[in-house]
Amino acid sequence: MTASPHPIEALTAALSEARSDDLAGSLASTVTMSVAVHDDPFDGPEAVLLVLPLVAQALPDLHVEAPTVLDGDRAVAFLAATVSPEVPTLHLAVAVESVDGLATRIDVHARPLVSLAAFDALMGRVHFGDTPNESS
Numbered sequence: 001m002t003a004s005p006h007p008i009e010a011l012t013a014a015l016s017e018a019r020s021d022d023l024a025g026s027l028a029s030t031v032t033m034s035v036a037v038h039d040d041p042f043d044g045p046e047a048v049l050l051v052l053p054l055v056a057q058a059l060p061d062l063h064v065e066a067p068t069v070l071d072g073d074r075a076v077a078f079l080a081a082t083v084s085p086e087v088p089t090l091h092l093a094v095a096v097e098s099v100d101g102l103a104t105r106i107d108v109h110a111r112p113l114v115s116l117a118a119f120d121a122l123m124g125r126v127h128f129g130d131t132p133n134e135s136s
Contacts, residue, residue, distance in 0.1 A: 007103035008067040008075035008096040014052050015079065016064045024049060028102035035108045037120045048106065058119070058126040059083070059090075073098050083118040090115040 007026035014023040027045040034041045035051075042051055056062065059081040067077035079092040090110060097105040110116040 006067070006069045006075045006096070007098050007101065008069070008077055008094070011052070011094065011096060011103065011106065012064045012067050012077050012079075015056050015062055017056075020049050020053055023052065026101075026103055028099065028104045031103050031106065033106040033108070036110045036116060037123075054123060054126055058122050083115050083122055087115045087118045088112055090119050 007023075010022045010026040014020040024045060027048055029045065030043075031045055031048055032041045032043050033048050033051065042048055062079055062081040065078045067075050069075040075096050075098075077094045077096075079094065081090050081092075083090050091112075093109045095105075095107045095109075096103050110119070
């Protein structure tokens with residue numbers, strides 16, 4: 001019997017290929033995603049499926065290193081992308097815990113902080129558009 005792929009493979013594919021069709025089937029109904037720039041986690045697959053395509057859209061040059069399964073239930077992947085020419089490369093570490101082949105917890109850590117701040121601003125523009133002060 002062939003082991004099912006770990007959900008981190010669907011997650012990194014969704015980020016690198018800007019598609020989330022395979023990801024939906026890899027998320028538990030109780031999945032929680034914690035991200036460095038948000039005080040509160042994103043709860044449920046709908047929230048995760050909303051956020052990840054926006055990340056992929058905002059970071060078209062996102063490079064994903066091969067994910068590593070640490071044991072049957074935990075895996076990690078490292079990603080890097082250019083947010084803007086003015087800031088250093090953004091590095092992301094994504095840790096995924098799973099139960100029965102479904103992601104139950106996703107933790108996203110980012111560095112350096114200056115790039116994280118630039119990425120947060122970029123995500124705001126991707127999701128909400130330019131603010132009146134930025135459009136001139």
